[in-house]
Amino acid sequence: MRFLYIDIDTLRADHLGCHGYHRATSPNIDALAAEGVRFDNVYASDVPCLPSRTALATGMFGIRNGVVNHGGVAADLRAEGARREFIGAVASNAWAAKFFWAGWHTASISSFPFRHSATWWNHGVMEAMNLMRGIGGERADQVLPGALDWLDRRGEADNWFLHLHLWDPHTPYNTPDEYGNPFEGDPVPAWHTEEIRQRNWGWAGPHSAQEPWGFRPDEWGAPPARQPWNADSMDSVKSIFDGYDVGIRYADDAVGTVMNKLDELGVLDETAILLSSDHGEAFGELGVYADHQAADEATCHIPAILRWPGIDARTYSGLHYQLDLAATVVDLADITLPVGWWNGESVKDALLAGDDAGRDHLVLSQGAWSCQRGVRWGDHLYLRTFHDGYHPHWGDEMLFDVAADPHEVHDLADDRPDLVGDGAARLTTWTEEQLEIALGDLGDPMEIVLAEGGPYHVRRHLPAYLERLRDTGRSGWADVLVDRFPADAASS
Numbered sequence: 107m108r109f110l111y112i113d114i115d116t117l118r119a120d121h122l123g124c125h126g127y128h129r130a131t132s133p134n135i136d137a138l139a140a141e142g143v144r145f146d147n148v149y150a151s152d153v154p155c156l157p158s159r160t161a162l163a164t165g166m167f168g169i170r171n172g173v174v175n176h177g178g179v180a181a182d183l184r185a186e187g188a189r190r191e192f193i194g195a196v197a198s199n200a201w202a203a204k205f206f207w208a209g210w211h212t213a214s215i216s217s218f219p220f221r222h223s224a225t226w227w228n229h230g231v232m233e234a235m236n237l238m239r240g241i242g243g244e245r246a247d248q249v250l251p252g253a254l255d256w257l258d259r260r261g262e263a264d265n266w267f268l269h270l271h272l273w274d275p276h277t278p279y280n281t282p283d284e285y286g287n288p289f290e291g292d293p294v295p296a297w298h299t300e301e302i303r304q305r306n307w308g309w310a311g312p313h314s315a316q317e318p319w320g321f322r323p324d325e326w327g328a329p330p331a332r333q334p335w336n337a338d339s340m341d342s343v344k345s346i347f348d349g350y351d352v353g354i355r356y357a358d359d360a361v362g363t364v365m366n367k368l369d370e371l372g373v374l375d376e377t378a379i380l381l382s383s384d385h386g387e388a389f390g391e392l393g394v395y396a397d398h399q400a401a402d403e404a405t406c407h408i409p410a411i412l413r414w415p416g417i418d419a420r421t422y423s424g425l426h427y428q429l430d431l432a433a434t435v436v437d438l439a440d441i442t443l444p445v446g447w448w449n450g451e452s453v454k455d456a457l458l459a460g461d462d463a464g465r466d467h468l469v470l471s472q473g474a475w476s477c478q479r480g481v482r483w484g485d486h487l488y489l490r491t492f493h494d495g496y497h498p499h500w501g502d503e504m505l506f507d508v509a510a511d512p513h514e515v516h517d518l519a520d521d522r523p524d525l526v527g528d529g530a531a532r533l534t535t536w537t538e539e540q541l542e543i544a545l546g547d548l549g550d551p552m553e554i555v556l557a558e559g560g561p562y563h564v565r566r567h568l569p570a571y572l573e574r575l576r577d578t579g580r581s582g583w584a585d586v587l588v589d590r591f592p593a594d595a596a597s598s
Contacts, residue, residue: 107439108261108377109205111269112364113216114357115155116276116398118386119146119409120512121354129292131354134362135411138381142413143457144421147464149406149482150385151427151449152471154398156181156222158384162432163200163227165448167471169537170544171196174473174551176222177562183226184545196226196545199444201432203230205267208441211260215253216271217242231269243273245280246360254367261371270364274357275387277396279332279349281356287348288355294340294347297513298390303343306393310575310583311497312475312564313397315390318346321571337395346396347389376415380435382428383408391514392500399475399495403487403508406470406480414438417457424453424464425482469536473555475563476500481529481536485509488529492552493560496568498586505529560594568594 119125122132124139125146150158152168160173160183168174172184186194197203202212213233217240219225228234237252238244253270260266274281306315315337319325323335332349334342361381368374388394391404398405410431413419417438429450437443437452456463467483476495481488489504505519505526519526541550548554559565568591575584588595 107265108373109210109267109435109439110364110368110377110379111267112361112379112381113269113271114275114354114381114383115271115273116385116387117354117357117383117409118404119148119407121351122409124411125409128295129289129351131289131351132358134358134365135381135409138361138365138379138413139411141419142379142411143417143419145410145412145426145431146421146423147425148382148408148410148428148431149426149468149470150383150408151429151468152473153385153401153405154472154474155218155384156224157471157473158428159218159222159227160224161449162384162428163202163224163229164196165199165201165429165432165444165450166545167429167449167469167540168473169471169540169550169552170449172545172548172551174471175555175562176474177565178555178558179548180473180551180554180558181222181562184548186545187547195447197229199447200226200229201436202228202267202269204436204441204444205439206230206232208439209265211263211266213256213260213267214269214271215249215256216269217244218271243276243278243280245282246272246274246356247282249273250360250363253364257364257367257371261368261373272357272360274353274360275350276353277333278326278330279353279396280330281332281349281352283331285352285356287352289348289351294344297515298343298347300340302390302515303337303340306390306395307337308580309393309497309499310580310587311393311399311495311499312567312571313388313394313399314497315393315395316578317574318395321567322574333396343390350387350389350396378414378435378438379412380431381409381411382431393497397475399472399497400489401470401472401476401478401480402489402514403506403512404514405472406482412457414457418460420460422453422457422462424456424462425468426453426465427468430465467532469533471552473552473561475561477552477555477561479533479552481532482508483529483532486525486529487514488526488533490530490533493556494590495561495564496571496587496591498583498590503530566597569597
C-alpha cells in the first residue's frame with residue numbers, strides 16, 4: 107500500500123471544476139475526483155495555516171492543543187504536563203506517527219515546519235525535506251524536482267506515506283509570467299457584481315478592497331504582477347481572481363505531473379491519494395480580498411478528494427472536519443486509531459458501504475487575523491467575533507444561510523434571533539467540553555490571544571491604519587475602531 111497526501115495551500119473548494127467552477131482551473135484534480143470520493147462538505151477546524159496543520163498533525167482542535175495564532179503563546183504547542191511520558195502522547199499519536207509505528211516509510215516535502223516553527227508537523231516523519239530551501243511561497247516548479255526524485259527512488263516500494271505541499275494559490279500570486287493567463291477571457295464569478303465591489307470599497311480592514319495587499323497597498327512593497335494595488339474597478343477585481351485561479355491551474359499541472367510519474371512507475375492504481383488544503387481564501391466575502399481572515403465559509407470550506415483502491419467513485423455530502431479525513435485514512439490503512447485522543451472520527455464504514463455519514467455540526471476557529479469562532483450546521487453558519495481584526499463592519503454575532511448565500515452577502519442575525527441563539531448555545535457547549543480535555547491548564551487559547559494584544563497579524567498596525575482610513579475618506583470607520591480599541595489606537 108502507498109499513500110500520497112497532496113496538500114495545496116489556500117485552495118478553496120468552489121474554485122475547482124469538479125465543484126462546478128466556471129473556469130478550467132483544475133483538469134487534473136477533476137480527473138482525480140472522477141475516480142475517487144469527492145467530499146463536498148469538509149471544513150478546516152482551525153485556520154489559517156499553522157492552526158490548521160497543527161490540528162491535522164495532532165488530531166486535536168486548536169482549543170485543545172493550544173495553537174490558534176501565528177505568533178505569541180498561542181502559536182506554540184502546549185505541554186502535556188505531568189502525564190508526559192518518555193515519548194509524549196502528542197508525538198506518539200501524530201498523524202504521520204501512526205504510519206511510522208505501523209512500519210511505513212514516512213516523508214514530507216514542505217517548508218511549512220520551518221516557516222512556522224512547527225516541528226510537530228514532523229512527528230513520525232522519517233524524511234522531512236525542505237528541498238527548496240524556502241520559507242513558504244515556493245512555486246510548483248521549485249517543488250516538483252525533489253518530489254519526482256523521491257518517487258524515482260522510493261515510489262515502487264511498498265508502504266510509504268508522502269506529504270507533498272504545493273503553495274501556488276497562496277499569496278503572493280507569483281506564477282511565472284511566461285505561464286500567461288489561461289483565464290484572460292473568462293469573467294469573474296457572477297456573484298461578485300459591481301454592487302458588491304462598491305459596497306466593499308467603502309469598508310475597512312486589512313486586505314480590504316482599498317488595501318488588498320495588507321494594511322496599505324504597498325504593505326510588502328509593490329504588489330506582484332498578478333495582484334493589483336486595489337479593487338477600484340471590476341477589471342482590478344478580475345485581476346485578483348485571475349491571479350489566484352492561475353495559481354490553482356499551475357498547481358493542478360503539478361498534480362498531473364505527479365500522477366504521470368506514478369503511472370510511469372506502474373504504481374498509480376495501487377496508490378491511495380488524498381488531495382486537500384489547509385484553508386480557503388476570501389474574494390470579497392466579509393469585505394476581505396486575497397486572504398484568509400475569518401472563521402467563515404470562504405476560509406474554512408476546503409476541498410477533499412480521496413481515491414482509495416477498492417472504494418467506488420462518488421460524491422459524499424456529510425459534514426466533516428479535515429481531522430475526520432486523517433482518521434479515515436488511518437482506519438482504511440488498517441492502522442489502530444487513538445480512540446479518546448483524536449478529535450477526528452473515521453468514516454471508513456460509511457465509505458465502504460456507500461453511505462453518507464456526517465456530524466450534526468462543526469465548530470470553526472480563527473485566531474491569527476481575527477479572533478472568531480463559527481458554528482456550521484444545517485444550512486447555516488453562525489459567527490461570533492471576539493476581535494474583528496480591524497474590520498469594523500463585522501458584527502459581534504453574524505448569521506448566514508450558506509446554502510442560499512455561500513458568499514455571505516446577507517447577514518441574517520437580526521432576522522433570525524432563534525438561530526443565533528442556537529449557534530451560540532452550540533458554541534458554548536463545545537467550548538466547555540473541549541477545555542475539559544485540553545492539554546495543560548492554561549484555559550482557552552483564544553483568550554490568551556486577546557490578552558496578548560489580539561491576533562498576530564494585526565498587532566501594532568492600528569495607529570498607522572487610522573491615518574490611512576482618514577486620508578481615504580473612511581473617517582467614520584476610524585472612529586469606530588478607536589472606540590473599540592482605544593489602547594491599540596494609542597500605541598505606537
